[in-house]
Amino acid sequence: MKKHFLYSLFIGFALLTTACNNSATDGYSEVSYYTFTDGELERPTGYRTWVYVGTPTTPNDMNNGKAPFPEFHNVYIDPVSYDAWKETGQWREGTILIKELVSVDSKAAASGNGYFMGNFIGLEATIKSKELFPNEPGNWAYFSFTNPGSNQLKNTAKAFATNQCNSCHDASAQDDFVFTQYYPVLREAKNIGKGVNPENSAKRQSSGNGSGMTSEGSEWDPTAPTPSDAGVDIPLEKEALFAYLNEGSYRDFATQEKEKHPSLGPHTKIGLPVKVYMNDAIANSLAENKQQHPKGSIIVKEMFDESGTLSGWAVMAKTHDDTDSGKGWFWYEVTSTTDANSIAAMGNGVTGCITCHNIGNRDMVRTSYPFQN
Template sequence: MKIKLTLYKIALILLVFTSCSNGGSKGMSDNSYENKSFYTMENGELIRPTGYRSWIFVGTPVTPNELNGGKAPFPEMHNVYIDPASYDHYKKSGKFKEGTILVKELVSVGATSAVSGNGYFEGEFIGLEASVKSKEHFPNEPGNWAIFSFTEPKTGILKERAKQFPYAACAACHDTNADDDFVFTQFYPVLRAAKGAGAINPEDGAKRTAEKKDDSKKLGIWDATAPTPTDKKFDIPLNEEKLFAFLNTESYKKLKYQEKETHKSAGPHETVRSYISNELAESVKAGNKEHPIGSYAIKEQYKDGKQLGWAVMLKTQDKTDNGSGWFWYETLDRNDISKKAAYGNGVKGCVSCHSIGNDMVRATFLN
């Protein structure tokens, strides 16, 4: 009798352990992210992602107005997340897979000081955007990436679905400036460490990069990356003081080719009106791949019906050379020369937006 009871207990224990083991395996299978999709497309629109704060947190970049001449295109903080399946794939293969989604939650800049010192600290949630890589849904988009925004600034309530942004609005900048397949991995050490790491968790490693003192001046997105010629004469001056004075004379308004009225900018400027030199206009209309030296465009910038400043571009050499052959200038106040946003050749902030145009020119009214 004792033997039978003992055998019964052993069988019961084995049954319990077997059940637990099977249950655990089943749970692991259910949690596998290998083929799971973390987004839904309906009729060409992206349904607003949910639960993304439990995904892999990538980082929080911020480009405040104070460091961008008062004119940061994106002054808010961006909390960026990537879905777990794509993160695992990126670790294994070093590539963003079909179906990757990155969510960017927009957060206002809140306090600029704390007990630890001065800095930029998060304020309130103000918007939501997403990037999706899908050959199935976006076969004709570069890299098969599409970008969406669910933000409704007027109501403060996120939209339930969103249409894809035009390539020129966002993806063109990613295409030109992002380090890895339209993703700005150069600003996300989490992704850089994960790329091709395999099955290991890169954060578990003990190695860290020692802080090195860097006394060199790092170029910002609105700084010149190429020298501006001083030995050539053009129809408009390149010297900052002389150019500012020239713009205030408004003599450029006599140009033959100009927009009839102001309109909302397709780029980071708010409301604009463009004036194009004869040489540039004729070159654009002819479809030339390289516009002639000395051709230029002047863009008046407006806000609330008032003209604030100008943006200027002028071709200074035969070859565009990734934007280095163009001179760029932008001022935000026609009465204050110190309110300069950009000056010089090869300004990345200008080149990245204009690179989708015909030799940097996006003047559609000439077509």
């Protein structure tokens, strides 16, 4: 046993010192688990034999049918970066993490009710490289090979723009853009020392909240009252707003995209078409780079399904001049064009919408403006 252990250490040492540099993490940088061709990441292979770090689950049925990344996320890290993490507690140049998406299949088993893995449905990756991504915060870039509406992954992927993925990781992840708070394998390995296998320790913790995170009530409930005389030119009551959207007069707003664009957010699935309309109040305010948009600002976003048919709307309307951490915005999303009750969220200060929209400093607005098309 011991011999074998020393032997692997030796091999590891020989391999890893080929690039002998000054900092501890740099020594690992020669070994790479990915390939770029013409600036695009080739679909990583062999990752199911890397180090498995955890499986966060964001099932659609706990996210109003619209989890941005359904459902199970099996996360893997390349083995050399895992070793570097154990030794230094840092992500080496060239770290790659894979997130393989798996559907929820059965919800009952001999062991009880729950969520059980079905099929592989998507593949995402993130890479840290100063050399390749000198301008990305933390030098992390994000990729997706998932192909909505197809059962084939893409063969290559371009890095997403910073605000699409990196910013949220920057804001919320525990260890340099990686969500180690949800990966016990990485939490236990941090700085433990090269060659040590933390799983061999007999120590176990009492069940519960290792990540220090708390579970709260519904993120999709409003946290502030919606004023009835908001001074907004659209109705803010459920049935009336739904009727207004169906009737379609927002299509007269002067500022609108000429064409649909593939959604970068979770509205419908990432990649499905959306089209954005803005009234003058918000368009002028964005043009003037205002940090807070005026009361009366309205944005309507049409969402379409795979076949290009309208499938619902997302709406943001400013009911107060003061943003008040998102409570000054009215948030609404409906996932049907025939049923006014299919709402994902409705009201002022919906946490589930805000946590994602408060990225950047454009007062909760995420779409690029001026529009790309």
